[in-house]
Amino acid sequence: MSDEPPTRAPGRPGPYIVVGVLLAIGIAVPLIVPVYAHAEPTLIGLPFFYWYQMLWVFLDAGLLWICYGIVRREDRRRRDALRAPGAARGDRR
Amino acid sequence: MTANLLAAPPARDVDGVALAVVIVIFVAVAVLGFLAARWRRGSAPAGLKSLDEWGLGGRGFGGWVTWFLLGGDLYTAYTFIAVPAAMWSTGAVSGFFAVPYTVVLYPIVFLLMARLWSVSHRHGFVTPADFVGGRYGSRALSLVVAVTGIVATMPYIALQLVGIKAVLTVLGIGGGGNAFLQDLPLIIAFVVLAAYTYTAGLRAPALIAVVKDLLIYLAVVVAIIYLPSHFGGFGAIFGAAQAKLATPNPVTGLPTGSVIPGAQSFNAYWTLALGSAMALFMYPHSITGVLATKSRNTIRRNAVVLPLYSLMLGFLALLGYVAIKAGTKPIDVNGAVNPQLVVPQLFLDNFPSWFAGVALAAIAVGALVPAAIMSIAASNLFTRNIYRDFLKPDADPASQARVSKLVSLLVKFGALIFVIGMDQSSAINLQLLGGIWILQTFPAIVAGLYTRWFHRWALVAGWAVGIVVGTVAAYSVVNPATHAHFGGSIAPAPLLGTPVYIGVTAFVLNLLVSAVLTLVLRALHVPDGRDLTRASDYGADEHDPKVEALEARADEDRPPVTLPPA
Numbered sequence: 001m002s003d004e005p006p007t008r009a010p011g012r013p014g015p016y017i018v019v020g021v022l023l024a025i026g027i028a029v030p031l032i033v034p035v036y037a038h039a040e041p042t043l044i045g046l047p048f049f050y051w052y053q054m055l056w057v058f059l060d061a062g063l064l065w066i067c068y069g070i071v072r073r074e075d076r077r078r079r080d081a082l083r084a085p086g087a088a089r090g091d092r093r
Numbered sequence: 094m095t096a097n098l099l100a101a102p103p104a105r106d107v108d109g110v111a112l113a114v115v116i117v118i119f120v121a122v123a124v125l126g127f128l129a130a131r132w133r134r135g136s137a138p139a140g141l142k143s144l145d146e147w148g149l150g151g152r153g154f155g156g157w158v159t160w161f162l163l164g165g166d167l168y169t170a171y172t173f174i175a176v177p178a179a180m181w182s183t184g185a186v187s188g189f190f191a192v193p194y195t196v197v198l199y200p201i202v203f204l205l206m207a208r209l210w211s212v213s214h215r216h217g218f219v220t221p222a223d224f225v226g227g228r229y230g231s232r233a234l235s236l237v238v239a240v241t242g243i244v245a246t247m248p249y250i251a252l253q254l255v256g257i258k259a260v261l262t263v264l265g266i267g268g269g270g271n272a273f274l275q276d277l278p279l280i281i282a283f284v285v286l287a288a289y290t291y292t293a294g295l296r297a298p299a300l301i302a303v304v305k306d307l308l309i310y311l312a313v314v315v316a317i318i319y320l321p322s323h324f325g326g327f328g329a330i331f332g333a334a335q336a337k338l339a340t341p342n343p344v345t346g347l348p349t350g351s352v353i354p355g356a357q358s359f360n361a362y363w364t365l366a367l368g369s370a371m372a373l374f375m376y377p378h379s380i381t382g383v384l385a386t387k388s389r390n391t392i393r394r395n396a397v398v399l400p401l402y403s404l405m406l407g408f409l410a411l412l413g414y415v416a417i418k419a420g421t422k423p424i425d426v427n428g429a430v431n432p433q434l435v436v437p438q439l440f441l442d443n444f445p446s447w448f449a450g451v452a453l454a455a456i457a458v459g460a461l462v463p464a465a466i467m468s469i470a471a472s473n474l475f476t477r478n479i480y481r482d483f484l485k486p487d488a489d490p491a492s493q494a495r496v497s498k499l500v501s502l503l504v505k506f507g508a509l510i511f512v513i514g515m516d517q518s519s520a521i522n523l524q525l526l527g528g529i530w531i532l533q534t535f536p537a538i539v540a541g542l543y544t545r546w547f548h549r550w551a552l553v554a555g556w557a558v559g560i561v562v563g564t565v566a567a568y569s570v571v572n573p574a575t576h577a578h579f580g581g582s583i584a585p586a587p588l589l590g591t592p593v594y595i596g597v598t599a600f601v602l603n604l605l606v607s608a609v610l611t612l613v614l615r616a617l618h619v620p621d622g623r624d625l626t627r628a629s630d631y632g633a634d635e636h637d638p639k640v641e642a643l644e645a646r647a648d649e650d651r652p653p654v655t656l657p658p659a
Contacts, residue, residue: 005629005643006629007629007630007632007633007634007637008629008632023200023203023204024200026196026197026199026200027197027200027201027367030193030196030197030366031193031197031363031366031367032363033354033359033362033363034356034359037353037354037355037356037359038353039352039353042327042328044326044327045321045326045327045328045329045330045331046327046331047331047352047353049185049189049352049353049354050189050407050411053189053192053193053196053407054192054404054407056192056193056196057192057196057400057401057403057404057407058400058404060196060197060199060200060400061199061397061398061400061401063200064199064200064203064393064396064397064400065397067200067203068203068390068393068394068396068397071393072390072393075390075632075634078632079634
């Protein structure tokens with residue numbers, strides 16, 4: 001099927017690579033169990049195993065917040081490039 | 094699961110105040126459910142006469158509503174009951190994995206769901222099977238995804254009833270000899286649920302989710318601030334948990350569990366977390382929540398803030414250990430130990446009746462939200478991908494909505510009969526299987542979001558292999574204490590020998606079969622199906638026109654004489 005009309009101008013690889021790396025960190029690092037499967041150091045009586053994993057709730061939220069900022073910026077650029085008057089009509093993705 | 098039979102079942106007293114609070118909150122929620130039919134209706138005609146209106150709430154939910162809706166949808170009452178119960182009886186491996194599971198979930202959601210939203214928005218897809226059918230031009234593959242979704246969702250709905258039942262048991266209702274009277278409160282709760290879901294569709298759980306989530310947050314925050322200090326701090330609580338879980342099981346002679354997993358269960362722990370995270374957004378009820386949002390970025394913004402629920406789930410899991418220290422006795426009406434009663438009992442024992450009532454109501458209402466969304470999602474699948482695709486291809490939107498409403502009633506009564514008529518453990522076994530099964534639709538749905546490389550028949554074959562291998566492996570797990578089948582979701586991986594989540598083993602085989610068969614089918618020139626989607630659809634946002642509108646416009650613009658050769 002044809003790809004016309006496009007919804008966005010072509011993307012730049014940079015932002016998507018950065019976001020991909022950040023997402024990979026957010027998925028892989030909390031799953032490396034040997035790193036955190038021990039009791040010390042404790043935090044207010046909670047073994048490391050427990051508070052470290054709960055800490056990742058905040059770390060992942062932070063990573064995703066950064067990813068969202070990057071993706072939204074690049075996404076806007078791609079749409080503006082296409083929707084702006086005089087934008088190259090022949091732009092194909 | 095431990096089932097130490099006691100000599101005589103202790104009679105449970107009804108806590109009048111707690112019961113009254115639960116009833117008041119339940120009635121308020123029911124009223125809200127019916128009023129939801131008028132909420133955000135905009136210009137749509139009364140009666141919600143299309144699946145977009147009834148089944149997806151008008152496809153217009155913004156950030157806040159989506160946060161509550163998905164929070165209520167993903168973190169179900171059964172989770173609130175089962176995760177602390179698992180912590181209480183066997184410790185970290187089967188309980189606390191829920192935290193990394195719901196943490197790594199959100200990068201996956203961020204990555205996949207915006208694309209699914211865009212292509213579904215452009216083509217008016219209502220279900221994941223709609224997308225698969227449109228992408229691969231294969232009704233067989235679409236049917237496979239739809240049936241898997243329905244079958245995996247049904248026991249999940251039944252387990253929400255198990256959650257309500259735990260609350261009712263602790264409140265002292267549900268004892269006595271008369272089987273019908275015993276189940277009457279549960280039946281009433283479900284009839285009310287069925288009625289407002291029928292009337293208001295997805296808007297009902299969306300509105301109720303706000304109330305439910307606020308109540309749950311209140312209960313968990315108060316419990317986690319008050320209870321640990323009351324029982325001597327987390328140090329003492331973990332000491333008690335360590336002592337209980339190290340006690341050998343009288344039948345097997347092995348420790349019942351562990352506070353911190355040993356090296357032999359590392360692979361089980363992370364595969365359970367990753368496999369469950371990959372499976373969760375393949376469930377039709379999760380995708381329903383995503384497609385009901387109003388813009389491409391709503392789900393991404395939500396992926397940033399939804400992890401707050403995972404933090405709450407982590408604290409709730411710790412309440413399982415708090416209950417060990419508190420000496421909570423989860424004794425069921427038949428006198429057996431039922432770990433699922435741990436959290437409701439903990440609240441009832443340690444808080445004033447009215448606050449325990451609020452917490453118990455939060456759990457009970459928490460069962461109604463996902464049960465409603467799941468029944469809507471399952472009936473949408475039936476309507477779109479079985480009724481419309483195979484039985485009545487010319488079904489218009491109004492008749493699709495009518496069929497979906499009726500099927501949602503059937504689905505819920507099926508679940509009710511299941512829970513009342515059958516052993517609870519069969520619902521739990523089936524839900525365990527459901528998780529393994531739904532993961533087998535991942536290759537078809539997710540690969541399709543990025544590439545058409547896989548052949549449709551290879552995906553069907555991969556799915557079949559995954560389902561069979563997963564089911565057989567799950568059946569073969571025998572509980573060492575009770576010798577029952579379906580003893581857990583962890584089994585040694587073939588070739589590696591290390592224990593891992595069965596769903597992941599089956600998924601890897603599924604992927605291998607799909608890839609190899611794709612190469613074979615391509616070599617044999619077996620034709621691909623027609624792809625209705627185009628690359629630009631996957632990046633479309635809410636301002637881009639739907640494909641229907643695009644094609645209509647193209648037809649007007651195009652003078653008939655200058656038609657380009659096809």
